[in-house]
Amino acid sequence: LDVSRSVHIRAATLADIPRLEWFGRFTHFRYLFRRAYHDQLVGRRLMLVADCSQFPIGCLFISFQSNRRAPDTDRACAYIYSLRVLEIFQGHGIGTRLMIEAEKKILERELTCAVIAVAKVNHGARRLYERLGYEVYCDDPGHWHYTDHLGHVRYVSEPCWLLQKSIGLR
Numbered sequence: 001l002d003v004s005r006s007v008h009i010r011a012a013t014l015a016d017i018p019r020l021e022w023f024g025r026f027t028h029f030r031y032l033f034r035r036a037y038h039d040q041l042v043g044r045r046l047m048l049v050a051d052c053s054q055f056p057i058g059c060l061f062i063s064f065q066s067n068r069r070a071p072d073t074d075r076a077c078a079y080i081y082s083l084r085v086l087e088i089f090q091g092h093g094i095g096t097r098l099m100i101e102a103e104k105k106i107l108e109r110e111l112t113c114a115v116i117a118v119a120k121v122n123h124g125a126r127r128l129y130e131r132l133g134y135e136v137y138c139d140d141p142g143h144w145h146y147t148d149h150l151g152h153v154r155y156v157s158e159p160c161w162l163l164q165k166s167i168g169l170r
Contacts, residue, residue, distance in 0.1 A: 012047035058085035077113035134163035
């Protein structure tokens with residue numbers, strides 16, 4: 001069964017925002033999803049979804065106004081984050097397709113560098129990014145915070161690797 005044939009990659013719509021909570025698993029990110037969608041409407045971000053029968057089984061977000069810089073040339077970089085695919089659909093190339101589409105969208109914005117963070121414990125994701133040409137350039141303590149759906153501030157400490165890739169340059 002080739003699941004990926006029934007999946008298409010597209011920009012998120014307003015109807016996708018509650019669906020991205022994945023039946024309660026990511027409800028605590030509700031406000032982050034809403035903010036990212038608002039930023040998409042004004043051109044600061046893009047939320048890509050892997051759509052299967054009108055449901056986002058995967059997603060990836062891009063910030064086009066990142067403060068990230070390429071370590072080699074100090075070029076402005078787009079920041080890719082929140083790549084996830086529902087477990088049952090993993091291993092079918094959907095994450096790869098989301099990343100490839102993200103790179104196309106980044107190039108359309110005339111940016112030639114992409115940065116992504118990966119938790120140090122997420123070896124599978126790191127293998128994916130390295131297979132796609134991303135290279136580790138430093139580590140990061142991964143300290144950040146957000147307000148959950150109940151209005152509580154949640155603090156996150158997730159040590160990660162930062163990877164970058166020059167895209168569109170041959």
